Amino acid sequence: MEKELVLVTGGSGYIASNIILQLLEQGYEVRTTIRSLAKVDRVKKIMKAGNAKNLADLTFIETDLTSEKNWDKAMEGVTYVIHPASSTPKLDFKDEKEMIHPAVNGVLHVMRTARDAKVKRVVITSAYGAVFAGHENRTTPYTEEDWSNLDAENIFPYQKAKTLSERAAWKFIEEEGHGLELATVNPVGVMGPILTSDYSHSNVQIQQLLDGEVKAVPNIDSGYVDVRDVASLHLLAMTSSKAAGERFLATTGETLSMLEVANILREAFPAYAAKLPTKKIPNAVLKAAAIADPKLRMLASLVGKYAGTSNQKANSLLGWNPRPAREAILATAQSMIDLGIVKK
Template identity: 70%
Template sequence: MTNTTNNQKQLVLVTGGSGFIAVHIILQLLQQGYAVRTTVRSLKRIDNIKEDLQNSGIKNFDDLSFVEADLSSDKNWDMATDGATYVIHVASPTPKLNFKNPDEMIRPAVDGLLRVYRAARDAGVKRVVLTSAYGAVFAGHKNRQTPYTEEDWSNLDAKNIHPYQISKTMSEKAAWKFIEEEGNGMEMAAVNPVGVMGPVLSAKYSHSNVQIQQMLEGKIKSLPNVDSGYVDVRDVASLHILAMTSPKAAGQRFLATTGETLSMMDVANILRNAFPKYADNLPTKTIPNFVVKIAAKFNPNLRMIATIVGGYAETSDKKATTMLGWTHRSAKEAIIATAQSMIDLGIVK
């Protein structure tokens, strides 16, 4: 079996094609002349994906194909990986905010990943690039004073660590273990993005940027004291493709970060300056940390925020920029692009 399609283009499987990061990866792969196959949980999502890509200038879909496959089932993963040179594994189970048992988040993440990796290995895939997360790097570290790097792993023994961060850490660790013990020479690289911003491609957008919409609409009156890195989705996509093609990237993790750290109030202030028309809607108050922690006991939506308020969040972009020659926009540019796209598409009411 050769790892090319009929027109001799290298085939890349991108899992979870309707996601925010995945669509941008598919877009750049098509622009660079790859054939792309993507998985969707339901074939009803195909039109949404095509709409996103058309909005970005893709006119011809001859090099794009779809397979219905779900991380919770073995069905069709052999078909999805068949003939692929590379797999970019972006799909992950939707995080449950109101879980009763942490295993509800952790098990599906690990099991789904191993399903994809087994199918990729059996199909003779050369390299898998895993979309991991900053959550697999920073959580559970106390009194940190130096920027987080790819050498860091979340501390799963820490008391106050959210199951979402545990699921991201355990699934990435399971991936590396699989490569080492059962990979049969298949290569791997991981990309660990901080908060992903950047242009939303259609009104059926991912929920990763819902906080920007809510701020602009005046739905958020005050903000928790949470620092974060932010990175543009277009740069996250380009880093995945560098991690896929660069010989140096095999066996490596890469933080997708600009190396800047912003508070949520910094984000609000960037929006205030860039979009004066919405200035009166934007929050000006910060919620004390202890208030967030108490509120989280009663509101499951605040549980993850409560574990990171007041926490250290500096990161380094050095490895990706020096090893792979990756370049990125500023965090400010990414945040403005998110808001501008939402305004242009009529998402902000």
């Protein structure tokens, strides 16, 4: 029997590489896009570190979300598309449109070429940022029914870009999808094992805590989820008949403060206890600092905000059961110690 071919965008990414590992393990043929063929060795190194099965079933194609090049070729013979790739955000942008336009245009480009190639379903990696932003005085867990309120103050370009690009994908399906199916996965903070020393920005928090770079933590709550469970949710969203036309929050449903994260690390890794913070930064201090330092503004906007989430939909509809947040956090930390990313 011929293997179904899945296109995964941005194969060198943290979530994408874990999706590829699980697809290969489940017997799919995988084609992945990379911005440059110079990254092939990097992806293969990640695959080998993850004990990849059937590496002969993985092929590469050079293309970019900002380019027309090779996309038609990338879609040839593809049954499913999983789209975790996103345009590289500019940290020094002068106008938020520099982040928003590439995100929206990139998603629409994938949707159009998938539709034209008669792909069955696209699964887009959206974000919790498209769900929670701009809601004041929240007291009940966020669900897939929620969308970030872009009319609110202090909506940051990243959250806008994720919200507008996901909305653009749903609008495309409604108006010009012509039978193409769509599902989206919206992860909270992604943790879990790192396979090589080239790690994701979502894991920087753990490295900074263990290396003693954080003397006190902001009063910020967050959900956390293991990258292996985020990957498995993408595969369920890809194949389940119940997933077509649905969004899924990838969350354990737990909410942890940054101090609780530090305490989890302290208990599990006593050798690092002296480096880990025990105090919180007063809210007013962080907000005052953010006035002078634009890099702190997004952080300051999250201070004291409710961050509860529910995974009831993914659990009841798809039977998805993620491992606890503590396990995901400790897996990140252990792999960072093992790889020498964190100083011993």
